Amino acid sequence: MNEMLFWVEASPEAGIGHLIRCIALAQAARLKGVQCLFLLNENARKIALTQHDWEFPIIAIKDSDDTAQITKLILTSPPDVLVVDGYTLPVTVLTDIRQSIKSIVVLDDGELRLTPYADVVINGASTENDSTYRQQRNNVYCCTGSKYRLLRQNFLAIDIKPVALRHGIVICFGGSDPAALTIPLLKALDKTATQVPVRVITGAANPDHKKIKNLCSKLRFPVQHIHQCQDMAQAWVDAKLAISAAGGSQFELGVCNTPSILVKVAENQHSATQVAQAQGWCRAVGKDIDINELVAMALALYSDEKTLTEMQACSQGKYDALGSERAIDAIVKVFSASDNDKN
Template sequence: MSTLVFCTGGGQQSGIGHVMRCQALAQAAEEQGLDSVFIVNPAARQFILQRHDWTGRVELAVEGENALIEQLLNTADSAEAALIVLDGYGFSEAFIRAISVANAPLLLLDDIRQPGYQYADIICNPAGEPWRDAYAQANPGALLCLGAGFRLLRREFVATNPLPLAQRFSLTVNLGGSDPTGLTLPLLKALCHELPEAPFRVVTGPGFDGASLSALADFIATSECAIQHIHNCQDMADLWVNSRLAVAAAGGSQFELAACHTPSVLLVVAENQRQASNQAASQGWCEVFEATDVVALNALAARVKALWHDDKQLNTMYESAAPVAVRDGAWQLMAAIATWRNRTMETSC
């Protein structure tokens, strides 16, 4: 049986988005009879062990770039890897170049035209269509899997049907797997002040630190608002399809939100989120709010309040999501890779 070998990671500052989109690809591969091995850092391993639906064997990454290169190449050889997948911003150009000499093709999951992409055999970037010419010029032999069709979502999103907006009731707040900027509690306070009657769901990820969890629990216990707190949610698809409006960090969650037809306010908390977020805003199903520096919480809460009470606008946003929703991007990527490999083998023969 062939194997996909992933090298990725996550943590308090980087969140869990890289790990989760790799998991989406592993789930799609599993349905084609392929195994997966994940080489990850300790924080990502701890998160993975908390998942009830995880697909793939997990190895702890060794420390040091040269040692990690050796570990990854050895794992790929021993597993007779069909594909090596790199996803993360911590890989140097020299690291990517070293991995590119492996016997297995190298897939780079990219957001930022990461230095070293010129050595990848396959480049996947769901927001990367504007960079097609740049990718092709620097790496003319690569398979380019660019555009919305390659959004990598876990199979829970494939199996979930969006509810009609009239059947949704919650105002959901989720600022990613770790919320490194600490916005969850101050944002929730501002929203409760503007919308004391709204039914809130606040979702925190596995990287949310203990002190922040305690402070959040204290506020919820004393607040007069209706607030449900969900920590380390194992079924985000079910949560999103029950959300009338979401306020979320503009990472990989934005693709989940579009798939669930959920009207959203996306907070851009990192520069690598900007291109995809601007594309999403142009589609009409969400609005984008700047949060990379000082966040204007009062203005944000006022805008969320206005949307919450605007049934017409929320319906327009809901309907705008349907034409751009993609749930099977991981399966489309696997199909594109299979076609590319078959053509490559025919050419080599």
């Protein structure tokens, strides 16, 4: 297996989680000598180039809906493996190219739209759709469940700190904050007259980052705003408490043993978030929670170091950052079997 092509979406509407986990997979592949390229539209290209750990060639496309252009680009020089990740990528492209690509990998969150074309499905959040994946394509290889959470390489080198040596609350609602929770949360915190230090992180696709920066300059509590943070591993490790969107970020928080309040902003986050809450290291709430209730929960937790220490202990040994490496090993195995069959 010499080359992988990643066809991924990222935008203010879709967020950047698809792109981030594909970067994690590409980093693991590159360490095994595989060349990785990305097929990106303009929105995704701009977001990719803001990432400090970006080091992959880009094949630019004008529009993700231009199926003729995308099909032509893929078939002009077919990769050994095509990786697909996105909720709006047109399925007709996979129909047209399926017979020309040795292995197709689909990253799925339970959407099940692209998985009928997959040789390998990656879903690090859950195994509950395995039977459906196999009904859709009977020889599919399922990289599902906790062993296949895709985290970038910098999460392999973290030094875990005990709660007593951590500082402040970190607020981050992912790459785009689709529920627009950051500004109301900061305003509600300010009304309490708290002096708890806060670090608020906005992602590359957040359309309100300038408004958030301006608001932070007017708040009465200690606050640092970081836009496009380039080391989330260190940010999570330093946090005494995190208020975060659920989804991919919760796996990062689990690896960092960071006590957290996870806010579910999408229905497909429900299952994995319930598992995390049952483990004891986080509290899970919905995006429609009263913002003042969320603030009260956060400040009560932050002031209770005994509970935070107990929460941190609950995450120990339950998460690691090796999912990307395991997934690449599985992809190589499937590709090699396919190659042998065709020879």
